[in-house]
Amino acid sequence: MTHHIKAILWKQMLDTLKNKTIMIQFVMFPVMTVIMENTIELQNMPEHFFANLFAIMYVGMAPLTSIAAIIAEEKEKNTLRVLQMSNVKGGEYLLGNLIYIFIMCMLGSLVIGLAGGYTGKTLLTFMAIMAVGHLISAILGAAIGVISKNQMSATSLTVPVMMIFSFLPMLSMFNETIAKVAKVVYSQQLHLLLQDIRHPELSVQCVTVLSVNSLVILAVFIFAYRKVFARSK
């Protein structure tokens, strides 16, 4: 099992370096954070404003779209079918991809955190919050990739989902009604944690929303996985 996952990680690393669509997902928000944090200074701007804003957009966008695109491409080009007939279990394939996406997104998050001026304990807290978000988003993206027949259908599914999870926290800063609605999504709860990063408090609401979101997403993923990988033992 280990060498299967190792091989998938190696392949993904090699393949993604030449895949501009995926690469841009990993680097866009870290680069934007570096630029904005170093060039824009607004009056009364909250601490780590751009880092927090882009971090949550990164959580809602990068892992979700990249893993969905990778899996959908493998399905469309029949490489997934070849893999399944090459002694690779569905679980190994997905785990290999999840690990790869998680590592890449965590590297991007580190850049965002450092660009935002986080250091020491707050940087660790920031990374922990990002890790939770990337994991939930990656599982959701994997479910979308698994149920999509090709890249086009994956895109048509990921765009609205990504808009909800990445833009709601931003829009909630400008509209109270949206803020109330946004509270039920994991990315908004993570955004609230980031906003109070020096004294992060896991409220009942936060834990409930994160747990319910995770369980629903996990259920969707298991349903999709069973449907598609049923023949792979």
Add this chain to the structure above:
Amino acid sequence: MAHAIFVKDLEHSFGAKKVLKKISLEAEEGEIIGMLGPSGAGKTTLINILTGQLVPGGGTCQVFGKDCRHYESKDYEKLGIMMDSFGLYERMSCFDNLKFYQMLDGKSVDEIDGVLAQVGLMESKKTLASNLSKGMRNRLAFARTILRNPKLLFLDEPTSGLDPMTTEAIHEMILAQKKKGATVFLTTHNMYEAQKLCDHIVLLNEGEIVESGRPEDICRRYNHQKKIRLHLANGEDVELQQEAQAGEKIAEYLAEGVLETIHSTEPNLETVFMELTGKGLK
């Protein structure tokens, strides 16, 4: 010899359409078995069932004694499968495409160069799969299939749409696999390919087996004319009935030194297929 493939009364439907109707066939270890039939005959469906990609509607289907419905990942170690779509990683080089599968099998990359040379892709080792021609992609997919030394190869129309040179190269590689002891199950609608490569042929039409056996036996079985065609030095063609007098006539032409060629009039597989189904193989 043990059965590499054993199929009995196999059925499959897509909705109301029956695509396989009580198919039965066997392939012995080390032989090349060919499924010959036009598009839509059910050849790919049968391969998909035998490779565990499709669960059949009914009947028995076993590969090396294992029910195809219950394959486990390790069962694929014995199989080399080359489908109509190659499933190559476009942004990776020929070498890296093969290296990935070696890594998955936990094997060394040392064998890759040898296999690339065997399929004539050594010079394109570092070329990205997206930059390969169709023939080269086909050869790379074949290289991936044989790299793990499978005991049984499933080849779905392995030379479809290829130029004669590449087709010939693929044929040689298939025969080389047979020499190494592998069993080959191939589908084709090319009767020359089937006649050249296969020890055993199954003619499939609309999900039904209409004839099977050794290619030469099938052709002989449908040789209703039983005639011999002679071509003489003066350009004349003479047809003789296959009987005792034909021998005397041939001896006569030979003595006169006017006999150029002798042909039998037995049909080819396409003619047999047409006789049985009323349609061609394409």
